[in-house]
Amino acid sequence: MGIRRRQVGIAVTVILAAVVYVMIVGMRDTMVYYYTVSEIADRQQELTGEPLRVAGQVMAGSIDSDDSGLFHRFIIEEGGKQIPVVYRDVVPDTFQDEAEAVVEGKLDADGTFQATFLMAKCPSKYEAATDYPEYREAGVVAPAKGR
Amino acid sequence: MIELGQICLVLSLATAGYSVAASVLGARRQLPGLIQSGRNAVYATTALVLTAGACLLYLLATDRFEVAYVAQNSRAGMPFVYKLSALWGGMAGSLLLWAMILVIYSAIAAAQNRYRHPALMPYVHATCMTTAAFFVALQVFVANPFARLAVAPPDGQGMNPLLQNPAMAIHPPNLYLGYVGFTIPFAFAIGALASGRLDTSWLHTIRRWTIVAWFFLSIGVTLGAQWAYVELGWGGYWGWDPVENASLMPWLVATAYLHSVMIEEKKKMLRVWNVVLIISTFALCIFGTFLTRSGIVSSVHAFTTSNLGPMFAGFLALTLAVGFGLVALRLPELKSESKLEAVLSRESSFLFNNLVLVVACFAILWGTMFPVITEAITGTQMNVGPPFFNRVNVPILLLLLLLTGVGPLIAWRRASWGSLQRAFVVPVLAGAVTGVTFLALGVRDFATVMAFALSAFVAGTIVQEFWRGARARGSAGGESFPRALASLTLRNKRRYGGYVIHLGIVCMAVGIAGSSYFQRETEATLLPGQTVDIGTYRLQLGDLDVYDSSGVQVVSASVVAFQDDRARFRMLPQRHFHPAPNNETATTEVAIRSNLRHDLYLVLTGWNIDQGSATLKVFLNPLVKWIWIGGFVLLLGTIICMWPDRSVSAAGIRNY
Numbered sequence: 001m002g003i004r005r006r007q008v009g010i011a012v013t014v015i016l017a018a019v020v021y022v023m024i025v026g027m028r029d030t031m032v033y034y035y036t037v038s039e040i041a042d043r044q045q046e047l048t049g050e051p052l053r054v055a056g057q058v059m060a061g062s063i064d065s066d067d068s069g070l071f072h073r074f075i076i077e078e079g080g081k082q083i084p085v086v087y088r089d090v091v092p093d094t095f096q097d098e099a100e101a102v103v104e105g106k107l108d109a110d111g112t113f114q115a116t117f118l119m120a121k122c123p124s125k126y127e128a129a130t131d132y133p134e135y136r137e138a139g140v141v142a143p144a145k146g147r
Numbered sequence: 148m149i150e151l152g153q154i155c156l157v158l159s160l161a162t163a164g165y166s167v168a169a170s171v172l173g174a175r176r177q178l179p180g181l182i183q184s185g186r187n188a189v190y191a192t193t194a195l196v197l198t199a200g201a202c203l204l205y206l207l208a209t210d211r212f213e214v215a216y217v218a219q220n221s222r223a224g225m226p227f228v229y230k231l232s233a234l235w236g237g238m239a240g241s242l243l244l245w246a247m248i249l250v251i252y253s254a255i256a257a258a259q260n261r262y263r264h265p266a267l268m269p270y271v272h273a274t275c276m277t278t279a280a281f282f283v284a285l286q287v288f289v290a291n292p293f294a295r296l297a298v299a300p301p302d303g304q305g306m307n308p309l310l311q312n313p314a315m316a317i318h319p320p321n322l323y324l325g326y327v328g329f330t331i332p333f334a335f336a337i338g339a340l341a342s343g344r345l346d347t348s349w350l351h352t353i354r355r356w357t358i359v360a361w362f363f364l365s366i367g368v369t370l371g372a373q374w375a376y377v378e379l380g381w382g383g384y385w386g387w388d389p390v391e392n393a394s395l396m397p398w399l400v401a402t403a404y405l406h407s408v409m410i411e412e413k414k415k416m417l418r419v420w421n422v423v424l425i426i427s428t429f430a431l432c433i434f435g436t437f438l439t440r441s442g443i444v445s446s447v448h449a450f451t452t453s454n455l456g457p458m459f460a461g462f463l464a465l466t467l468a469v470g471f472g473l474v475a476l477r478l479p480e481l482k483s484e485s486k487l488e489a490v491l492s493r494e495s496s497f498l499f500n501n502l503v504l505v506v507a508c509f510a511i512l513w514g515t516m517f518p519v520i521t522e523a524i525t526g527t528q529m530n531v532g533p534p535f536f537n538r539v540n541v542p543i544l545l546l547l548l549l550l551t552g553v554g555p556l557i558a559w560r561r562a563s564w565g566s567l568q569r570a571f572v573v574p575v576l577a578g579a580v581t582g583v584t585f586l587a588l589g590v591r592d593f594a595t596v597m598a599f600a601l602s603a604f605v606a607g608t609i610v611q612e613f614w615r616g617a618r619a620r621g622s623a624g625g626e627s628f629p630r631a632l633a634s635l636t637l638r639n640k641r642r643y644g645g646y647v648i649h650l651g652i653v654c655m656a657v658g659i660a661g662s663s664y665f666q667r668e669t670e671a672t673l674l675p676g677q678t679v680d681i682g683t684y685r686l687q688l689g690d691l692d693v694y695d696s697s698g699v700q701v702v703s704a705s706v707v708a709f710q711d712d713r714a715r716f717r718m719l720p721q722r723h724f725h726p727a728p729n730n731e732t733a734t735t736e737v738a739i740r741s742n743l744r745h746d747l748y749l750v751l752t753g754w755n756i757d758q759g760s761a762t763l764k765v766f767l768n769p770l771v772k773w774i775w776i777g778g779f780v781l782l783l784g785t786i787i788c789m790w791p792d793r794s795v796s797a798a799g800i801r802n803y
Contacts, residue, residue: 007490012502015546019506022539023513030535034518034528053530055445068672068762069753090380090752090764093309093734102445104532117532119445 032104038079044111053104054083054113058120060097076101076113083107087115095120149214152202153293156283159195159250162188163280167273174269174342182269189257189272192279193250200247203240203292207233213299216240216292222305229306232316236306238440238455239292241319245436246282248320248327253279256331260352267338267349274334281462289455308725308732314374322367322394326432328360329397333429333470336422340473345418345480350408355789357408361401362785368394369778380735380750382668382766384774387536389444392515393435396508400428403504406554410497413559419474419481420501426470431508433463444518489561496554503550507543511536541594545601548656551649552605555612555642574607590664598660602653609646609653616643640787647784654777661770662746672753672762678709682767684747685709689717691759700724704751704761708740716740720751720763745769 033047037056040047056078064073072087085103095101095118104117166188173181203216207230212218220233220240235244253275260268286292309315332353339349371391376384385391404424407417438444441456474481487494513520514531521529556570582600590596613632621631636643671679673688680686689705703721707714718738725732738749748766755761 005487008487008495008498011490011495011499015499015502016506019510019539019543022542023510026535026538027517027531030538031517031529031531034530065753067753067755067760068670069751070670070762070764090735090750092379092381093732104530 036078037076037083038081040083040107041081044107048107048109048111051104051106052113053102055100055102056083058095058097058099058101063095063097065091076103083113084111085113085115087118089118091118092120148202148205149211149293149295152199152206153291155195155199155202156287156293159192159199160280160283160287162191162195163276163283166192166276167280170269170273170276174266182265185269185272186257186261189250189253189276192276193254196243196246196250196279196283199292200234200243203243204231204234206293207231210303212301212303213295214292215294215296218296218300218303220303220306222303224302225305225311229311229316232310233306235319235323236310239286239290239294241323242282242286242290243292244320245323245327246279246286248323249275249279249282249330252327252331253334256334256356264335264338264344264349264352266342266344267335270338270341271331271334274337275330278330278334281458285455285458289458308723308734309378312378314370315378318367318370318374321363321370325360325362325364325367326397326436328356328363329401329425329429329432331356332360332425336425337470337473340422340470340477343477343480345477347412347415350412354408357401357405358785358789361398361405362782362789364394364398364401365778365781365785368398369775369781373775373778376771377737377739378734380737382666382748382750382764382768384662384771387511387514387533389515390435390439392511392536393438396511397428397431397435399504399508399511400424400431403501404428406497406504407501410494414483414494416483416487416494417498418483419478422474422481423471424501424505426467426474430463430466430470433459433466437463438515444515491557491562491567493554493557493559493562496550496557500547500550500554503543503547507540507547510539510543514539544656545594545597548598548601548605548652551652552601552608555646555649556608571608573611574604577607578604592664595660595664598656602657602660605649605653609650612646613643636787637790640790640792644784644787644790647787648781649784651777651779651781651784654773654780656777658770658773658775658777661773662768665769667767668765670752670762670764672760674758674760679763679765681747681765682745683710684767685712686749686763686765688761688763691754691756691761693756698726700726702751702754704754704763706738706749706763708747718747718749720749722751741772743770743772746771 032051032053034053034055035047037054040052040054054076056076059075059077059082062073062075065071069090070088072085072091074085074087075082076085077083087103100121102119103113103115105113105115108114166185168185169181169188170185173179173183173185206214206217207221208227210217210221210223210230212221216237216239217233220236221230225233233240235241253272256275257268257272260271264271335349335353335356339345368391371394372384375386375391376382401424404421407421407424410417411421437456437459441459443456487498489495514535517531518528521527552574553571558566558570578600581603582596585596585599613635616635617628617631620626620635621628624631624634626634636647667681669679669681671677673679675688675690678685678687685708687707687709689707692701692703692705694701694703701721701723703719706718706720708716708718718740720738721736723734723736725734735750740747746766746768748768750764750766751761752764753762
C-alpha cells in the first residue's frame with residue numbers, strides 16, 4: 001500500500017514540477033516591463049530596444065492613419081510626457097482621441113515606439129463610483145447633438 | 148419610484164442582517180422559532196431587492212434622466228429592449244442584478260429545503276444573506292443606482308453600440324446566473340462545516356445547483372468567446388484578457404469539483420479537498436467580480452478604478468477566512484479512511500484530473516495577477532500576455548484531454564492489465580492512427596499532433612462506451628440499437644450525459660487546435676476588380692458603397708469569393724458609424740463565411756472612396772465552427788445530466 005501511494009505522490013510531484021518549470025520558462029521568455037509614458041520618457045536611453053508595455057492616453061488630434069487602416073501614427077501621452085507610436089495592424093474600434101491605450105513593443109533609436117500590440121479601453125461600462133459627487137456638482141450631461 | 152427603490156435597498160440591508168443574526172443565533176441556541184424567522188427574513192430580503200430592481204427597470208423604461216444611472220447608461224432614442232438591458236450596463240446596476248439573482252436563488256434554496264437539513268439551513272441562509280448584504284451595501288454606500296443629478300439632463304449618454312446586440316445584452320445576466328449560482332453550494336458547504344453535519348446528504352442537494360451554475364458559466368464563457376470572434380474583428384476568440392480569465396478560473400475549479408465529488412460519493416474520499424474546491428470556486432467568483440470592477444489590472448473591458456476594490460478585497464478575505472477556518476476546525480472529522488491504492492485506477496485519474504484543472508487555474512491566476520505581484524515585490528510592474536498563457540496552458544490542457552479519455556474507462560481501485568487492454572485498445576489505435584496521419588501530412592508541431600491524436604483517442608473511448616452499452620442493452624432487452632442508445636442514456640443520465648459533455652470538449656479541442664495551428668492570414672489593398680488569394684479562395688473586390696441605414700452610416704465592400712474559377716458567394720465586410728450623442732462610435736462588422744472545414748473571415752480595415760479601393764485583412768480559420776458545435780454539445784450533455792429522474796419527481800421533493 002505504502003509503495004503505491006508513494007507512486008501517486010511521485011506522479012503528482014512530477015506533474016507539478018513540470019508545470020512550474022513551464023511557467024518559469026514562459027515567464028522568462030514572454031514577460032515585459034509595464035511603464036507609464038512619463039516613466040519611459042525619463043529613462044529613454046536605457047529602455048531603447050527592450051520589450052515594453054506602455055500605458056497612457058491617445059493625444060487628441062494625433063491619430064494619423066493611412067487609407068489601408070493598417071498603418072497608424074499617434075502620440076501617447078501621460079504625466080505631461082509624450083511618445084510617438086507607430087502601429088502596423090488593424091486598430092480596435094475603441095481606438096480614438098483621448099482613449100486610454102496600452103501598447104506593447106519596442107522603442108527604436110529615434111524614440112518612436114514601434115508597437116506590435118495595441119489595446120484601447122472600451123468606452124466605460126462602469127463609471128467610477130467617485131464620479132457621482134462631481135456629477136452632481138456639474139449637474140448636466142452634455143446634451144445630445146441635434147436631437 | 149426613486150425613493151421606493153432607495154428605501155427597499157436600505158431595508159433589505161436590515162432584513163438581510165436580521166436574517167443572518169436570527170439564523171445563526173437560532174442554530175446555536177436550538178431555537179426553531181428564531182430559525183423560522185431567519186428564513187422568513189430571506190423571503191423578505193428577496194421581495195425588497197426585487198422591488199428595488201423593478202423600480203430601476205421602471206426608471207430606465209420611462210427615461211427618467213434625473214437619475215444619474217439612467218442618464219449614464221440609457222438614451223431616449225434607444226430600442227426599448229436595450230433600455231431594459233441598461234439595468235446591467237453600468238456598475239451600480241450590475242451590482243443590483245447580482246443581488247437580484249442571489250436573492251432569487253436564496254429564496255429557492257430556502258423553500259426547497261424548508262423540511263430538510265434542519266441543522267444546515269440556518270447557516271445556509273446566513274451565508275446567502277451575508278453575501279446579499281455585501282452587494283446591497285456596495286450600492287447603499289458606494290455605487291448607488293438611485294443617485295440623483297442636481298439638474299435632469301434632456302437626454303442620456305446612451306449605451307455603446309457594441310453592447311446593443313442580443314448576444315451582448317444577454318451575456319452579463321447569463322454569466323451572473325453562473326457566478327451567483329455557486330453561492331448556494333458554498334453556503335451549504337459552510338452550513339455543513341459550521342453545523343458539523345458532515346455526512347454526504349448535502350452533496351446530493353447541491354449537485355443540481357452546482358451543475359446549473361456550471362451550465363450557465365459554460366454558456367457565458369463560450370458566448371463571450373463567440374462574441375469576441377464575431378464582433379471584435381481580430382480574427383481570434385480568446386485573448387487571455389483578465390476579465391475573460393476571471394470567468395474561466397471558477398469554471399476550471401468547478402469542473403474539478405464536479406469530478407471529485409463523484410469520488411466522494413462513491414468512496415467517501417477527498418472530503419476535505421471537495422470542500423476546499425467549493426470554497427475556492429466561490430472565492431474565485433467573488434475575485435472575478437472584483438477583478439472586473441477594481442481596475443487593478445488593465446483590461447479591454449474598461450472598468451475605471453473605483454473605490455469598490457478594497458471592499459471586495461475585504462469580502463474576499465472574509466470568505467476565505469471563514470471558509471478555510473471552518474475547514475481547519477473540522478479537519479479531524481473530515482479526514483477519510485479510504486486511501487488511494489494505485490496510480491492506475493479511476494480514483495487516481497480523477498485526482499490527476501483535479502490536479503490538472505487546479506494547476507491550470509493557478510497558472511491563469513498567476514499570469515493575470517502578475518502585474519500586481521511583480522509591482523508588490525519588485526516595485527516595477529511586469530506583464531505576461533497570450534504567449535505566456537498559451538505556452539503554459541497547452542501542455543496542461545493536453546494532459547487534461549488524455550485524462551478525459553482514460554478516467555471514465557479505467558477500473559476502480561486498481562486497473563489490471565487485462566482490463567486496460569479491453570478498455571483502451573481500440574481508442575489508442577484510433578489516436579495513434581490520427582497522430583501518424585497528421586505527421587504524414589507534414590504537421591510538425593508536437594502540440595497540434597497530440598491534440599488531434601488525443602481527440603481521436605477520447606472520441607474513441609466515448610463512442611466505444613455508447614456502442615458497448617447499447618449493444619448490451621439491445622441484446623439483453625431486445626431493443627433496437629437507437630432505442631437502446633436512448634434508454635441507456637436516460638437510465639444513466641449522469642454517466643452518459645457526462646460522456647456527451649466530454650464529446651463537446653473534444654469538438655472544442657479540435658476546433659481550437661485547428662484554428663490555432665492552421666490559421667492563415669493575409670492583407671491586401673485592392674481596386675475594384677483586383678483579387679487576393681487565400682487557401683483555395685480567390686477574393687475579388689467589387690463595389691465600395693457608402694449609405695445610411697437608420698441613422699447609421701455604413702461603408703460596405705462587396706467581395707466575391709471564387710473557388711476553381713467559379714464564383715461561389717459574396718461577402719460584405721463593413722464599418723458602421725453610429726451617431727452617439729457626444730462622439731461618433733465606429734464598429735467593425737466582420738464578414739464571416741463558415742463551414743465545417745473553415746471560416747473565411749474578412750475585415751474591412753481601410754478604404755478610399757474616390758478610388759473605390761478597399762484594404763482587407765483576410766483570415767482563413769480552419770475548424771472554428773467545431774468550437775461552437777462543441778459548446779452546443781456540451782450544453783446538451785449538461786441538460787441530460789440535469790434532467791430529473793422520473794421516479795424522483797413522482798415521489799415528490801421529499802425524496803430528492
